[in-house]
Amino acid sequence: MFNRAINAGVMSAVMAFGLALSGPAQAEFTRSDATALDIAAEKTLSQFRADTKGADAVLADAKGVLVCPKIRKGGFGVGVEGGKCVLTSGSDEHLYYGLAALKAGFIVGIASHSMILALNTDTALAKFTKGEREWELGVDASVAVAKISAGGDLDTTNLKKNIVSFIFGSKGLIADATFEGARFKKLDVKQ
Numbered sequence: 351m352f353n354r355a356i357n358a359g360v361m362s363a364v365m366a367f368g369l370a371l372s373g374p375a376q377a378e379f380t381r382s383d384a385t386a387l388d389i390a391a392e393k394t395l396s397q398f399r400a401d402t403k404g405a406d407a408v409l410a411d412a413k414g415v416l417v418c419p420k421i422r423k424g425g426f427g428v429g430v431e432g433g434k435c436v437l438t439s440g441s442d443e444h445l446y447y448g449l450a451a452l453k454a455g456f457i458v459g460i461a462s463h464s465m466i467l468a469l470n471t472d473t474a475l476a477k478f479t480k481g482e483r484e485w486e487l488g489v490d491a492s493v494a495v496a497k498i499s500a501g502g503d504l505d506t507t508n509l510k511k512n513i514v515s516f517i518f519g520s521k522g523l524i525a526d527a528t529f530e531g532a533r534f535k536k537l538d539v540k541q
Contacts, residue, residue, distance in 0.1 A: 380539065380540050381541055383434075384539045390419035391435075391438055392438075394466070395438065398518065402518075405516075408514070409439075412468040413470060413475045414439055414468075414478065414479070415437070416469065416534075417436055419464055420462055422462045423451075423461055424457075425457045426457070431450070432448070433448075433465075434446065434448055435465075440479070447535060450532070462522055463518065464518055464519040465515060465516065467514070468516070470514065473512070
């Protein structure tokens with residue numbers, strides 16, 4: 351009986367945390383939100399270029415670049431991850447996306463990080479921007495994770511894959527050994 355109460359309490363806390371993270375993603379996305387996200391994305395790209403040797407060449411070769419300035423994740427046993435992203439190149443105008451992921455496995459703590467997706471082929475870019483439904487990592491595409499050394503050098507092994515993810519700027523404390531599926535949903539900008 352005592353274990354059930356603890357499990358119910360833990361699940362309630364995880365659900366509350368998940369709702370707190372997903373709440374902003376479900377809220378109306380306005381022109382001022384888009385402007386703030388554009389500014390944050392430019393700062394994130396500048397930081398990535400300054401800290402990572404070879405970043406300019408990778409970004410210049412990409413057919414599209416999706417920038418997620420701040421992704422928050424956390425949980426206890428089960429976790430969630432969320433943030434907002436902007437496609438800064440690969441389209442005539444910036445396109446905005448909400449990112450949400452549910453994590454199952456072992457996760458304890460709260461953290462945040464930045465992520466850049468380099469969409470390296472026309473096919474990958476077209477599938478991502480099609481907008482018929484939500485786009486899901488692991489279902490719609492496989493993503494290669496690029497490794498960045500402590501000195502800022504890129505491991506060039508995965509850089510020519512269709513989609514390459516760069517994760518950097520981690521803050522917080524989290525133990526995370528999970529299986530996840532991240533979903534990107536296009537956001538309509540309200541005037």
